[in-house]
Amino acid sequence: MPDDVILFPGRFSKLADIYIAGRPTYPRLLARRVADLVGLDGSQDVLDLGTGPGFLARDFRPFARSVTGMDPEPEMLRVAAAASEQAGLDITFLHGSSNTLSPSLGAFRLVTIGRAFHWMDRSATLRSLDGLIDAQGAVALFQESYPNVPENAWFTTFDAIVDSYATHDPAKEQTATAKTHEAVLLHSAFSHLERVSVLEPRQTPVERLVDRALSFARAWYSEGGPRPDALAQAVRAGLAPFARDGVIEEVLEGTALIARRPAAI
Numbered sequence: 001m002p003d004d005v006i007l008f009p010g011r012f013s014k015l016a017d018i019y020i021a022g023r024p025t026y027p028r029l030l031a032r033r034v035a036d037l038v039g040l041d042g043s044q045d046v047l048d049l050g051t052g053p054g055f056l057a058r059d060f061r062p063f064a065r066s067v068t069g070m071d072p073e074p075e076m077l078r079v080a081a082a083a084s085e086q087a088g089l090d091i092t093f094l095h096g097s098s099n100t101l102s103p104s105l106g107a108f109r110l111v112t113i114g115r116a117f118h119w120m121d122r123s124a125t126l127r128s129l130d131g132l133i134d135a136q137g138a139v140a141l142f143q144e145s146y147p148n149v150p151e152n153a154w155f156t157t158f159d160a161i162v163d164s165y166a167t168h169d170p171a172k173e174q175t176a177t178a179k180t181h182e183a184v185l186l187h188s189a190f191s192h193l194e195r196v197s198v199l200e201p202r203q204t205p206v207e208r209l210v211d212r213a214l215s216f217a218r219a220w221y222s223e224g225g226p227r228p229d230a231l232a233q234a235v236r237a238g239l240a241p242f243a244r245d246g247v248i249e250e251v252l253e254g255t256a257l258i259a260r261r262p263a264a265i
Contacts, residue, residue: 015215016075020053020083022211024144026114026254027200031059034110034196034256038138040064044109047132049098049125050116054080054091056142060112061089068105072097101128108133114142117181126188136264139190141181141257147199151249154242161234162213181257190259197255204248210235 040046040063048057051069053076061067061084069091071077077093084091098120111129129139146155185193213235214228242248 016053016073016079018211019076019215020079022208022213022215023053023055023115024202024204024212024252025055026059026142026144027198027252028059029200030142030196030198030254030256031056031063033198034140034258035060035063037194037196037258038110038140038260039136040109044134044137045106047105047108047111049101049111049113050119051080051093052076052114052116054084054093056112056114057091057093058084058087058089060110061091064110067091069093070096098125098128101125101132103131105132109137111137111139112142113139117141118178122179122181122184123188126185126190130189135261138258138260138264139185140259143255143257145253145255147251147253149251151201151251154239154248154250157238157242158209158213158235161231161238162216164234165231166216185257185259188259189261192260192262192265194258194260195255196258197253199251199253201249201251204250206236206239206243206246206248209239209248 034040040060042063043065046057046060046064046067048054048060048067048069051057051071052073054069057067057069057080069077069080071080071093072095074095077095081091081093084093111133117125126139133139146152182193185191210232213231239248
């Protein structure tokens, strides 16, 4: 097995409901910017690989002929399908992973991956996607971050609290020592890289940030096993100085790393 593969089956099986409640969605403008860049005009298809609760699948539905979300965790597929139905969006969700990619899925203009690429055999995944993405198509990796602005003064405290519950996470060391996504992409068929970033101010209830903390699988590997009540109390106490009427100001930066074949540029 390649040394950059990090596999922890079942890691998210108990987190699906709290994941969709707590994790932030990406800035909506980000999907439009990516769609414009890769030429999505409503006549092509999109695959959201490692879809989780389906955030990106829903974001890209307005720009595609069809969207398919794929994930190895049945509970994630359940919450993704429910949220998409509630939003009135026609999205196909399939049980599968980067290891089960097949030409039978069809051809795609765009494959999106959010917060999941580091769990895959990335080089092998890109080789498989090379056979599924059309000549003008792209892979887009999404992540969120919290820029150094006054509104995000709370984040250092929040991150330290979550990290304090991750002392026995078996994935922590492997994640830290893995090659960067850029390094892997530059040695793949999709070696032309561009970044698109959108910053979005938000007003977020403290209780949603409690859910966000609980949604991190790394927080469930503390010594003695998960302690959700203790973690929730720690987050509430730590964020109290930054809250006003139970709400935190935050500025979320959503970033897409878009990888295309050089010949498509």
